[in-house]
Amino acid sequence: MRAKRIPLKFSVAVLGALIVVATAGCSSEGKGGPVWTAGSNSAAPGSATPSGSGTAPPSGSSTGSPSAGSTATAGATASAWKTYSDAAKKVSFDLPSDWIAQSVTPDAGSMPGALKIEVKDAKGGYLATLHTGLPSASPADCNPAAKRPYTVVSSVPIDLPHADGDSMIPPHVVFRVIQGYKFFGSYGITNLVAGSDGQACQLRNLVVGPAGKGNYYFGDMPAVHAFATDEVVAPAKSFDTLDQAAKYVDQSSEFANVQRMLLSLKVNL
DSSP states (O other): OOBBOOOTSOOOOHHHHHHHHOOOOTTSSSSSSOOSSSTTSOEEEEEEEETTOOOOOOOOOSSSSSOOOOOOOHHHHHHHEEEEEEETSSSEEEEETHHHEEEEOTTTTTTTOOOEEEETTSSSSSOOOEEEOOOOOOOOOGGGGGGGEEEEHHHHHEEOOOOOTTEEEEEEEEEEEEEEEEESEEEEEEEEESSSTEEEEEOOOOBBOOOOOOOEESSOSSSEEOOTTTTTTTSSSEEEHHHHHHHHHHHHHHHHHHHHHHHHHHHOO
């Protein structure tokens, strides 16, 4: 598999960091084997720990930059988990026991039976949205001059119902960054290849569902792009360097918990 082209201006230290965590950062966008990038000492990706009895992997004390040939310490996941499911059992996912999952009104134009669930942390801080029953939509126009380099920092396969077609891959839980005046990152699920030759106008956190079943997303936002200086970035993440993005994925408890939550998703369309 051809390795993803990284601009030569990045430092050797940054490249070393990406070797540790960006194992899925290739042009095929995650067509390789599973990569458990957060909580690597915990259960295998997609396995759920019974509510209230989760076991967190050991948290690390290292704060140095990951480098080639070293193993960065992953962030710890929460010790207690619960499962959210809608009344009709169409979707379910696990989340830390002190996080909040709340059903809200689906977006206008959604298909009948669509669901929208917002996830917040214990203090009410927004983390992610699960939205099903989204109608098909054509990709936004992308002027070649507007394309920006992007990097797949983390990509883990997940078994979800999906369509197959051109520019599609099996669904993955991903964290990707796109380069603007900073590196803007977003996590979510997708079965769409973002762009060719490592460049794109936006990175879409969307799974195209089977014919007639609608599309769905689960992540911090439906899509992320290279923001202008006068745009509000949140809830996307922003980093000064790729090394910072790598540390967020490999060392933060927030990402470890979010990734485990996304990987636990079950969808019955």
